[in-house]
Amino acid sequence: xxxxxxxxxxxxxxxxxxxxxxxxxxxxxxxxxxxxxxxxxxxxxxxxxxxxxxxxxxxxxxxxxxxxxxxxxxxxxxxxxxxxxxxxxxxxxxxxxxxxxxxxxxxxxxxxxxxxxxxxxxxxxxxxxxxxxxxxxxxxxxxxxxxxxxxx
Numbered sequence: 606x607x608x609x610x611x612x613x614x615x616x617x618x619x620x621x622x623x624x625x626x627x628x629x630x631x632x633x634x635x636x637x638x639x640x641x642x643x644x645x646x647x648x649x650x651x652x653x654x655x656x657x658x659x660x661x662x663x664x665x666x667x668x669x670x671x672x673x674x675x676x677x678x679x680x681x682x683x684x685x686x687x688x689x690x691x692x693x694x695x696x697x698x699x700x701x702x703x704x705x706x707x708x709x710x711x712x713x714x715x716x717x718x719x720x721x722x723x724x725x726x727x728x729x730x731x732x733x734x735x736x737x738x739x740x741x742x743x744x745x746x747x748x749x750x751x752x753x754x755x756x757x
Contacts, residue, residue, distance in 0.1 A: 624661035641752040644729040652725035655718035691737035
Protein backbone atom coordinates (compact mmCIF):
# COMPACT_ATOMS: atom_id res chain seq x y z
CA UNK A 606 0.00 0.00 0.00
CA UNK A 607 2.88 2.38 0.61
CA UNK A 608 3.94 2.12 -3.02
CA UNK A 609 0.38 2.65 -4.27
CA UNK A 610 -0.05 5.70 -2.04
CA UNK A 611 3.25 7.23 -3.14
CA UNK A 612 2.34 6.70 -6.81
CA UNK A 613 -1.17 8.15 -6.37
CA UNK A 614 0.12 11.22 -4.57
CA UNK A 615 2.83 11.87 -7.17
CA UNK A 616 0.28 11.54 -9.98
CA UNK A 617 -2.34 13.77 -8.31
CA UNK A 618 0.23 16.52 -7.74
CA UNK A 619 1.66 16.14 -11.24
CA UNK A 620 -1.76 16.35 -12.93
CA UNK A 621 -2.67 19.54 -11.06
CA UNK A 622 0.22 21.61 -9.78
CA UNK A 623 -2.07 23.54 -7.40
CA UNK A 624 -2.84 20.33 -5.45
CA UNK A 625 -0.73 19.43 -2.45
CA UNK A 626 -0.87 16.15 -0.55
CA UNK A 627 0.83 15.61 2.80
CA UNK A 628 1.54 11.96 3.57
CA UNK A 629 2.21 10.58 7.03
CA UNK A 630 2.92 6.93 7.76
CA UNK A 631 1.81 6.37 11.33
CA UNK A 632 4.19 3.83 12.90
CA UNK A 633 5.73 2.60 9.65
CA UNK A 634 6.39 -1.14 10.15
CA UNK A 635 9.85 -2.65 9.77
CA UNK A 636 8.47 -5.72 8.00
CA UNK A 637 7.23 -4.79 4.51
CA UNK A 638 4.76 -7.69 4.62
CA UNK A 639 2.72 -5.61 7.06
CA UNK A 640 2.20 -3.05 4.27
CA UNK A 641 0.45 -5.57 2.03
CA UNK A 642 -3.18 -6.20 1.25
CA UNK A 643 -4.54 -8.76 -1.20
CA UNK A 644 -5.98 -7.25 -4.33
CA UNK A 645 -5.61 -5.63 -7.70
CA UNK A 646 -3.05 -2.83 -7.52
CA UNK A 647 -4.57 -0.95 -10.47
CA UNK A 648 -8.05 -0.93 -8.96
CA UNK A 649 -6.75 0.14 -5.56
CA UNK A 650 -4.82 2.92 -7.31
CA UNK A 651 -8.05 4.15 -8.95
CA UNK A 652 -9.98 4.11 -5.67
CA UNK A 653 -7.30 5.95 -3.71
CA UNK A 654 -6.70 8.44 -6.50
CA UNK A 655 -10.40 9.35 -6.62
CA UNK A 656 -10.51 9.97 -2.89
CA UNK A 657 -7.21 11.87 -2.61
CA UNK A 658 -7.92 13.95 -5.71
CA UNK A 659 -11.37 14.84 -4.33
CA UNK A 660 -9.72 15.82 -1.07
CA UNK A 661 -7.64 18.40 -2.91
CA UNK A 662 -10.41 19.49 -5.29
CA UNK A 663 -12.85 20.31 -2.48
CA UNK A 664 -10.35 21.79 0.00
CA UNK A 665 -10.17 25.54 0.45
CA UNK A 666 -6.38 25.41 0.01
CA UNK A 667 -6.31 22.48 -2.49
CA UNK A 668 -4.50 20.42 0.14
CA UNK A 669 -5.20 16.96 1.59
CA UNK A 670 -3.54 15.11 4.42
CA UNK A 671 -3.17 11.35 4.14
CA UNK A 672 -2.47 9.26 7.24
CA UNK A 673 -1.67 5.58 6.75
CA UNK A 674 -1.70 3.22 9.73
CA UNK A 675 -0.70 -0.43 9.57
CA UNK A 676 -2.38 -2.46 12.29
CA UNK A 677 -2.08 -6.22 12.91
CA UNK A 678 -5.27 -7.08 11.02
CA UNK A 679 -5.90 -4.05 8.81
CA UNK A 680 -4.54 -1.05 6.99
CA UNK A 681 -6.26 2.26 7.69
CA UNK A 682 -5.92 5.22 5.34
CA UNK A 683 -7.46 8.55 6.29
CA UNK A 684 -7.76 11.38 3.78
CA UNK A 685 -8.58 14.71 5.41
CA UNK A 686 -9.07 18.26 4.20
CA UNK A 687 -10.34 21.62 5.36
CA UNK A 688 -13.07 22.82 3.08
CA UNK A 689 -16.80 23.03 2.77
CA UNK A 690 -18.48 20.75 5.26
CA UNK A 691 -20.60 17.93 3.84
CA UNK A 692 -24.08 17.96 5.34
CA UNK A 693 -25.50 14.83 7.00
CA UNK A 694 -28.10 14.50 4.25
CA UNK A 695 -25.39 14.68 1.58
CA UNK A 696 -23.15 12.20 3.44
CA UNK A 697 -25.95 9.65 3.12
CA UNK A 698 -25.92 10.16 -0.67
CA UNK A 699 -22.34 10.87 -1.73
CA UNK A 700 -21.63 7.25 -2.60
CA UNK A 701 -24.68 7.07 -4.90
CA UNK A 702 -23.98 7.20 -8.66
CA UNK A 703 -24.24 10.68 -10.19
CA UNK A 704 -24.97 12.40 -6.86
CA UNK A 705 -23.46 15.86 -6.55
CA UNK A 706 -24.21 18.19 -3.68
CA UNK A 707 -25.69 21.51 -4.74
CA UNK A 708 -22.76 23.52 -3.40
CA UNK A 709 -20.15 21.64 -5.49
CA UNK A 710 -21.88 21.46 -8.86
CA UNK A 711 -19.56 24.18 -10.15
CA UNK A 712 -16.57 21.84 -9.65
CA UNK A 713 -15.68 19.40 -12.44
CA UNK A 714 -16.93 15.84 -12.13
CA UNK A 715 -19.85 13.53 -12.76
CA UNK A 716 -20.53 12.09 -9.31
CA UNK A 717 -19.04 8.67 -10.05
CA UNK A 718 -15.65 8.76 -8.30
CA UNK A 719 -16.82 7.91 -4.78
CA UNK A 720 -19.26 5.30 -6.09
CA UNK A 721 -16.42 3.61 -7.97
CA UNK A 722 -14.04 3.91 -5.00
CA UNK A 723 -16.51 2.31 -2.61
CA UNK A 724 -17.20 -0.54 -5.05
CA UNK A 725 -13.47 -1.20 -5.55
CA UNK A 726 -12.84 -1.18 -1.79
CA UNK A 727 -15.77 -3.52 -1.27
CA UNK A 728 -14.30 -5.95 -3.82
CA UNK A 729 -11.16 -5.95 -1.66
CA UNK A 730 -13.12 -6.61 1.56
CA UNK A 731 -12.55 -3.00 2.54
CA UNK A 732 -14.75 -0.18 3.74
CA UNK A 733 -14.98 3.58 3.39
CA UNK A 734 -16.66 6.02 5.74
CA UNK A 735 -16.81 9.81 5.95
CA UNK A 736 -17.17 12.37 8.71
CA UNK A 737 -17.45 16.10 8.17
CA UNK A 738 -17.65 18.88 10.72
CA UNK A 739 -16.30 22.42 11.12
CA UNK A 740 -13.67 21.47 13.73
CA UNK A 741 -11.99 18.49 12.05
CA UNK A 742 -12.94 19.15 8.43
CA UNK A 743 -13.83 16.25 6.17
CA UNK A 744 -12.20 12.86 6.72
CA UNK A 745 -12.60 9.80 4.53
CA UNK A 746 -11.53 6.66 6.41
CA UNK A 747 -10.60 3.57 4.42
CA UNK A 748 -10.00 0.17 5.97
CA UNK A 749 -8.50 -2.76 4.12
CA UNK A 750 -7.60 -6.15 5.57
CA UNK A 751 -3.88 -6.88 5.74
CA UNK A 752 -2.82 -9.74 3.50
CA UNK A 753 -1.52 -11.86 6.37
CA UNK A 754 -4.60 -11.21 8.49
CA UNK A 755 -6.80 -12.71 5.76
CA UNK A 756 -5.08 -16.07 5.87
CA UNK A 757 -4.29 -16.71 9.54
